[in-house]
Amino acid sequence: MSEPQPGSETRSQSIPGSVGDVRRTNLALALTSIARAAPSGPITRAQLATATGLTKASISSLVLDLLTGGVVREVALEPRAERGRPGVGLEMNPGRAVVGMEINVDYIAAELVSLTRERLLCVKRFRDNRGSSAADVMADLAELVNTLLAEAADRGIAVIGGGLAVPGLIDQATSTVLTAPNLGWSGETLDARGLLPEARLGVTLLNEANAAALAEVRSRTGTAGPDFVFVSGEVGVGAGFVIAGSLFVGPAGHAGEIGHLVLEPEGLPCSCGGIGCLETIAGQDAILRAAGLADDPLETDMSRLLSALSSGESMAVAAVQRAATFLGMALVSTARLMGVSTVVLGGHFAVLAHWLVPPLFESMQRHAPGLIRADRVLLSSAGEGGAAFGCAGSVVQSLLDAPQFLIRPGPADVAEHP
Ligand SMILES: [Zn+2]
Missing domain, CATH: 3.30.420.40 (ATPase, nucleotide binding domain)
Known part of the structure; x- marks a missing residue:
């Protein structure tokens, strides 16, 4: 096999023997290519091989992992009249989604966003959070998020991760709001994970303005x-x-x-x-x-x-x-x-x-x-709720960058030596 391996060569050279690293890079490459194809419809395995420069054997193996992880799904393509045999396309699984959430000074909000970054459903509640304890606000947010999750479940959608925006300085590693002067919070560690206990990718804390800026990057x-x-x-x-x-x-x-x-x-x-x-x-x-x-x-x-x-x-x-x-x-x-x-x-x-x-x-x-x-x-093109949407988008991006976190430990990499 002599096909090029985009994105993998440098890393495999810099970390000798890291087959898993090559595979993770290729998984991300394959998933990103499927996501990019979304506006024009499902992409076939053959098209994916062309788009990524990977071998068809490698693509088959990577796609199997992405299917098993539930990130993508197969769809039957319209049969071409002259051939008759319907092909199989791949697309981001519409049965999976992420949730962007926001605590602001005078409201709480949550939004369900598809893996192709479509805004599916939004719930918002006005609430004067000034002087409320973080625990009280988080309890109300959890309640609001649960209404969203129930609606998602009714639509057959499982939530795989989320992001929470807060108007303050945050420490992402410990999910702590260091200071949010308008909320009156200081050193509040939030149980962000507890908002989406079933979500395998967890919940990431973000600064509100940064999250809203991210929404503009995606949409602008x-x-x-x-x-x-x-x-x-x-x-x-x-x-x-x-x-x-x-x-x-x-x-x-x-x-x-x-x-x-x-x-x-x-x-x-x-x-x-x-x-x-x-x-x-x-x-x-x-x-x-x-x-x-x-x-x-x-x-x-x-x-x-x-x-x-x-x-x-x-x-x-x-x-x-x-x-x-x-x-x-x-x-x-x-x-x-x-x-x-x-x-x-x-x-x-x-x-x-x-x-x-x-x-x-x-x-x-x-x-x-x-x-x-x-x-x-x-x-702003994201409009109201830009911060929640930006949070959701950043979760989708982290999934595209590192899909292995949703996938069971894979078999040995498909050999693809030059
Ligand atoms: Zn000031």
């Missing part, structure tokens, strides 16, 4: 380009940096705290303990307070603000303009620092775009003329 190929800053407007304000198509989180995973850039030295106290941070001006609560709408928090907030803006109420318009001015200052400073020239607005910044974007762009032009073009100020 070709629009946002490979480098952008995603800024998420919730009660808190966070950012996710995407550099060369990958999330940049800094050495400890905490980069992107744009909400705590100090913009007003004599400003208001911030949840972080500082003074005059962007969040005290452009966070959801800050805007509502400035608009005179802060008396009754929770779900009516944004709709009330939107209707106040629609009827041209001066306090509401001024509050959004002021938030936009300071957000513009923060964004051009960030853009200079990170060397990016595209920004993607998410959360309430996207919801308020009609009123927010013109003064935002004016501010950016005034403070950094020509740095960010008007057509490089984009709105």
Whole structure:
């Protein structure tokens, strides 16, 4: 056999004798190729061999593992008239899915997402989580997730993994929220795994803005380009940096705290303990307070603000303009620092775009003329629930990168020596 082995040669040379490593690489290659083919339909084993450069024997063995692991399934192809014999195609198993979850300051949410990243079902509950214990919020989230799992089961879908987004600094390895000032949490280890006890891939904890930025990477190929800053407007304000198509989180995973850039030295106290941070001006609560709408928090907030803006109420318009001015200052400073020239607005910044974007762009032009073009100020394409969707997408990606975690220990690698 003389076929090339994409992706495997370097690693097998660098780790002598690591046949298992070659097989894991090839499993990921095969699964990624099946996933990539999804928009145009099932892919045959022969097409998969061509796409991956692996031998047909190798593909047969790898596919057997992927079928056994339940990640892919076989489907009968339309028989070709002249041949008569129906072929067999492979596709990502629609009977498997992942769950993206989010705890934010004023809601909890969960979303069922297919292995081809289709958004199947979303549940969201408004809940004022400020001052609630992590255990209470997690108990309510578990209840919400269970309704989603029940619906998934009714549709014959098994959940294989999940991700949970939280608006705070996190330690992924220990599933700990180090600090989430707007929730009032500090050093809270979450039983994220317990939300999906049956899921073989477990549950990964992510920062909310990073998760939402990831959702943009997946859905924005070709629009946002490979480098952008995603800024998420919730009660808190966070950012996710995407550099060369990958999330940049800094050495400890905490980069992107744009909400705590100090913009007003004599400003208001911030949840972080500082003074005059962007969040005290452009966070959801800050805007509502400035608009005179802060008396009754929770779900009516944004709709009330939107209707106040629609009827041209001066306090509401001024509050959004002021938030936009300071957000513009923060964004051009960030853009200079990170060397990016595209920004993607998410959360309430996207919801308020009609009123927010013109003064935002004016501010950016005034403070950094020509740095960010008007057509490089984009709105989140993932829309509401971007963080939950981003979490789900990152679980799908980790499955594509390492499908062996869903598969029983395999037989010896199919020999494929040059
Ligand atoms: Zn702050």
